[in-house]
Amino acid sequence: MAEAADAPAATPAPSAAERAERQALVVQELQAVLPAHALLWQREDTVPYECDGLTAYRAQPLAVALPETEEQVAAVLRTCHRLNVPVVARGAGTGLSGGAMPHPMGVTLGLAKFNRIVKIDPVARTAVVQCGVRNAAISEAAAPYGLYYAPDPSSKIACTIGGNVAENSGGMHCLKYGLTLHNVLRVRGYTVGGEAVEFGSEALDAPGLDLLSVVIGSEGMLAVTLEVTVKLVPKPLLARAILASFPDVRLAGEAVAALIGGGIIPAALEMMDKPMTAAVEDYVHAGYDLDAAAILICESDGTPEEVEEEIGRMVAVMREAGATRFDISRDEAERLRFWSGRMNAFPASGRISPDYMCMDSTIPRHRLAEILVRIAEMEQTYGLRCCNVFHAGDGNLHPLILFDANDPDQLERCERFGADILETSVALGGTVTGEHGVGVEKLASMCVQFSPAERAQMLALKRAFDPKSLLNPGKVIPTLHRCAEYGKMHVRRGLLPFSDIPRF
DSSP: OOOOOSSOTTOOOOOHHHHHHHHHHHHHHHHTTSOGGGEEOSHHHHGGGSOSSOTTSOOOOSEEEOOOSHHHHHHHHHHHHHHTOOEEEESSSOOSSSTTOOOTTSEEEEOTTOOOEEEEETTTTEEEEETTSBHHHHHHHHGGGTEEOOOOOTTTTTOBHHHHHHHTOOOTTHHHHOOGGGGEEEEEEEOTTSOEEEEEOSSSOOSSOOOHHHHTTSTTSSOEEEEEEEEOEEOOSEEEEEEEEESSHHHHHHHHHHHHHTTOOOSEEEEEEHHHHHHHHHHHOOOOOTTOSEEEEEEEEESHHHHHHHHHHHHHHHHHHTOOEEEEOOSHHHHHHHHHHHHTHHHHHHTTSSEEEEOOEEOOGGGHHHHHHHHHHHHHHHTOOEEEEEEGGGTEEEEEEEEOTTSHHHHHHHHHHHHHHHHHHHHTTOBSOSSSOOTTTTHHHHHHHSOHHHHHHHHHHHHHHOTTOOBSTTSSSOOHHHHHHHHHHOOBTTBOSSTTSOOO
16 A cells, blocks of 8 residues: 655745735634634744744744634634645643644644633543643542542643643553543544544443544544543542662663562652752752662552552562662652652753753663663763653653754754664664654654554544644654655664665
8 A cells, every 4th residue: 555645745835925925815714713812823923832842843833723612613624624724733832742833834723722621520530621621620620529630741730631632641640540541531622624523422332433542642633622521530548659769770670670570550650860860859859869870759559558568569579679778758748759859850851951852752661771771872872961751660761862952963963862762662662652742753763663554554544534634734644755765864783774665
């Protein structure tokens, strides 16, 4: 099956005059369906929307639509569909892969005004929320009922549930409680043509094809999410955390494998290496062991009896694996202090470097030690520092490469460093993403992980929902042309990837 490109590879960029003419038409048409204050097109107004959390890549949209009602969302989509204008849905803009980066000839659809919690049902343990509701706000609303929403990305105070659905976000407690996919029952929204659509159900099953798992994690390429029904779980009676210090990153990685292999599923299991620990300790003063080569943060939750028993088992396994120091939280305040450094890893990194690029890949747990050693070698190869912090329990890595974006050479080395991490993860049996999505950041590395036939299937699914490829085009799925070009430039151990692809 031949792979179809989602856009002609050699399409020339429009001239300034052509862009201005196109912008004038799009703005005129959208003014007919939106109030004046809900449409931005002057450069000084659209600059705040030029990127998401991946600030190294930016683009200016033709216009930014800020609808306030579902009818306005549908009207914007119908108008753009009629005009063949790309649409990029945007929530809080906290994504880290460029998934919400605008299309230079498209419209950014800002959904921040859809921020209402529609319903909390404590009996069914569900919440119905609009897409612009913050992740943490769901738990805050459910707290009076003794419930909370389990997925907890580090950006939970700012990121929105619509963006979580787009990227299939996880968080520190996803090891025990699952990703967004495992905690969402229903997604309601609109197709690219402005038609209402619903995936999943609040019941045990939904009629027709089960497409909920297709839409969650699709990065806004298949439909625009406006409302989500999520599961709520009871707040545990007790939670306690362990800080375990290791003299070598290999021992810490082996301890993670030993814990899971021993049948223990902690509520959370996170790792930080020495550079990351130093950065966050200077920022939050959590009391971390600065002499340790790596630390594990392990949490147990449940009844007091369950927690006591599991804490004892985890300490025994980690001591056997080579841990040299243990600190166990005595109360809730101390538990939160233990977590404060991990929760603030990103801002702490921002204090020690002009810029950082947060990578996101997943590997088998038993190869954690190996990837950390490889990353240390890459630091020497690319001449850049890297701090490592990640969801160790499920093998989801978040290396933070430190660089200066104002130096083109450093940016180029950072990009190659990041690609090397992603592709080494694939070589070790993993994947190029865990919870941040592909966006524009990982397009080239998708060429390494997936074959032409697999990418053709992805594009076929995209066309089934969006035949004109207007929803978030140019993201996630690399074209054959792009992969061929990447293959020309990219040589690993003397071999070109996918040697069967024609080279142009």
